[in-house]
Amino acid sequence: xxxxxxxxxxxxxxxxxxxxxxxxTRFFMYWNSKHGIIGIDVHxxxxxxxxxxxxxxxxxxxxxxxxxxxxxxxxxxxxxxAYSLVxxxxxxxxxxxxxxxxxxxxxxLLTLLCxxxxxxxxxxxxxxxxxxxxxxxxxxxxxxxxxYPLTILVAVSVTSNTVNMLxxxxxxxxxxxxxxxxxxxxxxxxxxxxxxPIFLYASLMFSLLGFLFYxxxxxxxxxxxxGQLSIGASIGALAILGKTEIASIVAIxxxxxxxxxxxxxxxxxxxxxxxxxxxxxxxxxxxxADSEDPRAPLTLVRTLLIGRxxxxxxIVSTIWTLFLTSTSLAVITLLLTGV
Amino acid sequence: MNRRAVGYELVVFVTQxxxxxxxxxxxxRFVAPLNLLNPSLSLGxxxxxxxxALIALVLSVTWLFIWDRQVRLxxxxxxx
Numbered sequence: 001x002x003x004x005x006x007x008x009x010x011x012x013x014x015x016x017x018x019x020x021x022x023x024x025t026r027f028f029m030y031w032n033s034k035h036g037i038i039g040i041d042v043h044x045x046x047x048x049x050x051x052x053x054x055x056x057x058x059x060x061x062x063x064x065x066x067x068x069x070x071x072x073x074x075x076x077x078x079x080x081x082a083y084s085l086v087x088x089x090x091x092x093x094x095x096x097x098x099x100x101x102x103x104x105x106x107x108x109l110l111t112l113l114c115x116x117x118x119x120x121x122x123x124x125x126x127x128x129x130x131x132x133x134x135x136x137x138x139x140x141x142x143x144x145x146x147x148y149p150l151t152i153l154v155a156v157s158v159t160s161n162t163v164n165m166l167x168x169x170x171x172x173x174x175x176x177x178x179x180x181x182x183x184x185x186x187x188x189x190x191x192x193x194x195x196x197p198i199f200l201y202a203s204l205m206f207s208l209l210g211f212l213f214y215x216x217x218x219x220x221x222x223x224x225x226x227g228q229l230s231i232g233a234s235i236g237a238l239a240i241l242g243k244t245e246i247a248s249i250v251a252i253x254x255x256x257x258x259x260x261x262x263x264x265x266x267x268x269x270x271x272x273x274x275x276x277x278x279x280x281x282x283x284x285x286x287x288x289a290d291s292e293d294p295r296a297p298l299t300l301v302r303t304l305l306i307g308r309x310x311x312x313x314x315i316v317s318t319i320w321t322l323f324l325t326s327t328s329l330a331v332i333t334l335l336l337t338g339v
Numbered sequence: 340m341n342r343r344a345v346g347y348e349l350v351v352f353v354t355q356x357x358x359x360x361x362x363x364x365x366x367x368r369f370v371a372p373l374n375l376l377n378p379s380l381s382l383g384x385x386x387x388x389x390x391x392a393l394i395a396l397v398l399s400v401t402w403l404f405i406w407d408r409q410v411r412l413x414x415x416x417x418x419x
Contacts, residue, residue: 305340
């Protein structure tokens with residue numbers, strides 16, 4: 001077990017990502033507004049204009065702090081480089097999608113490539129980036145020398161896209177994933193994980209809290225695909241680098257349910273903006289309700305609104321509660337895995 | 340806010356979590372130790388890995404299928 005000092009130092013360095021991300025978010029709000037990078041908050045009666053792509057602050061902060069941590073000698077530079085490249089590539093795919101509005105199929109395909117840095121650096125530096133042994137709760141583990149490397153690409157693509165799909169309301173993604181990161185941080189501390197995943201989970205959580213300050217209801221900043229995809233890719237990369245694969249799947253249960261039911265109804269990769277049948281509708285009193293359109297996907301938000309309209313704030317609080325539950329199960333999973 | 344729906348979601352998550360642990364248990368205890376093809380054969384190692392990956396895929400699809408049925412049972416009929 002690493003000394004308490006190494007973990008304390010890791011968390012203290014990661015703490016710095018909160019003010020940095022806060023400042024970067026503020027900067028992007030100003031810059032993006034000035035350059036016309038603006039979206040409309042369609043879940044408000046006044047339909048306010050909100051700066052888009054402000055979530056770029058998160059991957060920049062994550063990469064910056066990974067570099068700082070590597071310079072302090074806190075962890076293997078190779079692992080931190082792999083993590084930074086994954087986050088950076090996913091941010092790039094998101095930024096291109098934000099600007100060019102690609103068709104729905106391109107995001108999952110392009111994010112498949114985002115896991116390549118872990119795979120390539122892992123093959124070039126065996127044992128330094130990932131281990132091909134999957135540790136299973138209660139039952140030990142098994143070695144997957146051929147399958148594990150291939151699942152890396154799928155894992156990063158799935159996590160980045162599933163996080164991308166569950167950000168319909170103010171703060172739902174940033175709050176939800178900061179709960180996930182916080183829970184996996186606590187779990188990693190309890191089981192005595194190495195200081196690198198502890199640092200990266202702490203850094204992700206504090207960065208997201210910095211962004212959430214402006215993204216919470218009523219949002220003054222939108223993450224955009226650049227933020228959502230990179231944050232999802234960060235969760236996927238951390239699951240592999242931190243050996244928290246199964247716990248990470250459990251923690252993002254709300255995302256998995258949302259994506260699965262979206263895809264099972266729509267039966268293709270598509271963008272929300274391209275949907276003709278919307279899952280929810282805005283009532284004249286400002287509350288959100290189930291659209292009752294049988295052709296619309298059964299999203300997580302829609303299931304919460306069946307028969308009972310609610311305010312945006314109430315729905316987001318409920319989504320965070322669901323993340324709290326799934327993350328608690330993830331922490332139990334980590335304890336049962338005990339690696 | 341539909342409080343009952345929130346309760347259903349929590350039941351779904353706990354059920355799927357338990358099923359997931361059982362599924363990984365089956366893979367670890369029964370599937371992984373199997374020697375489906377002789378590793379000394381040409382490409383035997385690769386076919387063995389592919390066969391096991393296929394079993395894991397079938398288990399994953401079954402898991403998602405149960406999840407799908409559970410959610411549809413709780414929410415879909417009410418949504419109609």
